Amino acid sequence: MRIAFEKRESVSHTVRVLVPLVSLVFALAFGALLLLFSGANPGVAYAAMARGAFGSSRALAETFVKAIPLMLTGLAVAVAFRMLFWNIGAEGQLAMGGLAATGVALFVSEGLPSWSVLPVAILVGTLAGAVWAAIPAALRAYLGVNEVITTLMMNYVAILLVSHMYHGPWRDPAGYGFPGTARFPETAWLPRLYGRAHFGLLFAVVAAAVLWFVLQRTKLGFELRIVGENPEAARYIGIDIPRLMLVAMLVSGGLAGLAGVCEVTGVMRRLQQGLTVGHGYTAIIVAWLAQLNPWAVLLVGFLLAGLLVGGDQIQMAMGLPAAVGLVLQGALLFPMLGGALFTEYRLRIVRTTPEDVGTPEELGLDEARS
Numbered sequence: 001m002r003i004a005f006e007k008r009e010s011v012s013h014t015v016r017v018l019v020p021l022v023s024l025v026f027a028l029a030f031g032a033l034l035l036l037f038s039g040a041n042p043g044v045a046y047a048a049m050a051r052g053a054f055g056s057s058r059a060l061a062e063t064f065v066k067a068i069p070l071m072l073t074g075l076a077v078a079v080a081f082r083m084l085f086w087n088i089g090a091e092g093q094l095a096m097g098g099l100a101a102t103g104v105a106l107f108v109s110e111g112l113p114s115w116s117v118l119p120v121a122i123l124v125g126t127l128a129g130a131v132w133a134a135i136p137a138a139l140r141a142y143l144g145v146n147e148v149i150t151t152l153m154m155n156y157v158a159i160l161l162v163s164h165m166y167h168g169p170w171r172d173p174a175g176y177g178f179p180g181t182a183r184f185p186e187t188a189w190l191p192r193l194y195g196r197a198h199f200g201l202l203f204a205v206v207a208a209a210v211l212w213f214v215l216q217r218t219k220l221g222f223e224l225r226i227v228g229e230n231p232e233a234a235r236y237i238g239i240d241i242p243r244l245m246l247v248a249m250l251v252s253g254g255l256a257g258l259a260g261v262c263e264v265t266g267v268m269r270r271l272q273q274g275l276t277v278g279h280g281y282t283a284i285i286v287a288w289l290a291q292l293n294p295w296a297v298l299l300v301g302f303l304l305a306g307l308l309v310g311g312d313q314i315q316m317a318m319g320l321p322a323a324v325g326l327v328l329q330g331a332l333l334f335p336m337l338g339g340a341l342f343t344e345y346r347l348r349i350v351r352t353t354p355e356d357v358g359t360p361e362e363l364g365l366d367e368a369r370s
Contacts, residue, residue, distance in 0.1 A: 006348040016291070016343060021341025026330045034331045045314050045328075047351060052313025053306035058102055059193025065267060067305035068197075069094065069279040071204035072259035074286030074297040075211060080252040081292055082215070089136060089151030090256040091280025092158030093129040098160050098264040100128030102181060102271040105188035105264075107172065111288025117187040122261050129257015130250045132158065137249035141242035161275045166271045182249040182263055182271030192268035200262030204301075208294040215294070224248060256280060285333060307332060 032042035052062045062332045073090040080087035104121040112120060136150035165181075172182040192198045217223035223244055234241060259279065264271055286304060290296035311329045 002350050004348050004350050006346050011264060013185065019339055019343045020289075020336070023066045026067035026339065027285075027335040030335055031332045034328055035267075040314075045318060048314045048318060049307070049310030053310035058195055059309070061197040063199040063305050063309050064193075064201055065310055067302045068200040068204055068255060068266075069259040070260055070282055070286050070305055071301035072200070072262065073202070073208065073256050073280050073283035074253045075207050076255035077280075077283045078290065078292040078294065078297055079211065079224075079255070081287055083244065083248050085137070085140065085146050085230070085248060085252075087133065087136075087151055087249065088148055088214060088284070089133065089154050089250050089280070090252075090259075090283050092258040092274055093132045093253045093256035094263070094275050094280050095155075095158040095162045096123040096132040097129040097260030098275050099158075099165060100257070101125035101188075101258070101261040101264050102165075102170070103183075106152075107183060109185050109188055114187045116220055117185070118190065118265065121188050121265060122258070125261035125264075126254045129260065132277050133253020133256070133316045134246060137246050140165050141245045143314040150220065154275055155280070157364060161186035162271070163273075166273070170271065172270075178272075181270045184265065184269045184319040188265055189269055190262060193264070195266065196213045197339070198216070198266030200261065200266050203258060203262065203299060207258075208298050211294040220244075220247070229337070232244045256283075279311060285337065289336055291340070301360055304333075 031046075035045045037043045045270060052059055054060055073094060076090050076093070077087055087302050093098070101121040101124060104124050105117070108120070109117045111333045132154065133151075136145070136147050136154060139145035139150055140147040170181045172178075174182070188198065190198045191202065215224065223234070224241050226237070227239060227241055227244060232243065260275065263275055268274065282304070286297055290300040290306075307329055311326065314328070
């Protein structure tokens with residue numbers, strides 16, 4: 001007898017709803033055990049997390065600030081993953097988007113009409129992310145180079161380049177030794193909705209709506225789904241997979257670049273340390289939990305941001321060690337990620353017979369006995 005994973009022929013709506021709910025219950029129970037071992041009351045800790053993330057307009061604004069880059073990079077990763085292109089480079093694409101927008105804000109803004117500075121910064125930053133993503137896409141499409149390696153390596157190049165710029169050539173001489181560029185002119189500031197929450201939230205909602213429409217209602221979306229589900233069938237019906245791969249990665253990189261633009265123009269309003277803090281890697285978790293659904297990416301990104309913000313709050317509210325908040329975040333995410341596996345697969349108990357194992361002669365037992 002053995003246990004095997006069997007792929008579901010179709011996934012019902014009930015399964016899609018029930019599996020995440022059961023996973024959430026297990027995640028909360030697992031997190032409660034961790035809190036008990038840390039000497040904390042789980043109910044009090046979870047209440048403190050909820051208050052810290054959603055309990056006031058200020059807390060909600062901070063959660064949205066954390067959620068916006070997760071939403072945009074989550075959408076970016078979901079587009080690439082739709083056609084089985086494993087884009088691990090959203091972090092670097094975000095960095096290049098922020099770097100390009102900074103260049104516009106600091107060095108080009110004076111030569112532009114004031115009303116056009118922000119749109120140009122958004123456009124250039126988005127294009128920078130798209131171009132950065134197009135490089136590994138072209139290498140995979142035409143040379144067969146593994147995209148996991150190239151996108152991951154290019155992250156380090158982008159992150160180090162950004163760090164070099166705000167520590168070196170673009171460093172503000174009046175910054176009193178603080179590494180970072182000069183503050184952007186107000187014409188390059190992304191407007192805020194309330195508190196520190198900015199218009200990047202609207203960009204994420206519009207991007208999700210457009211992606212959903214493209215994936216569900218257009219020929220391009222149909223081709224992306226076919227390539228993701230059965231590449232051989234896609235080739236058989238004449239889909240140009242290399243071209244489609246480039247298109248998907250241009251969109252993916254552009255969305256990640258837009259996330260970087262929103263960070264530097266809407267939150268920091270300068271280029272400084274803190275732009276690359278792992279949003280592009282967390283986006284993989286967001287896209288996976290959302291099952292690559294654009295609308296679900298928004299929800300998962302918001303909830304995950306609440307978990308991150310709330311996890312920081314319990315350290316201060318309950319006097320727990322700093323590591324407890326981080327470990328708790330991982331403890332809650334792990335069952336959720338594991339549970340997502342059961343959306344596509346079911347456990348099946350297979351009863352084995354001697355014929356399945358093999359005869360003694362086939363296993364070489366007779367020779368072993370002799």
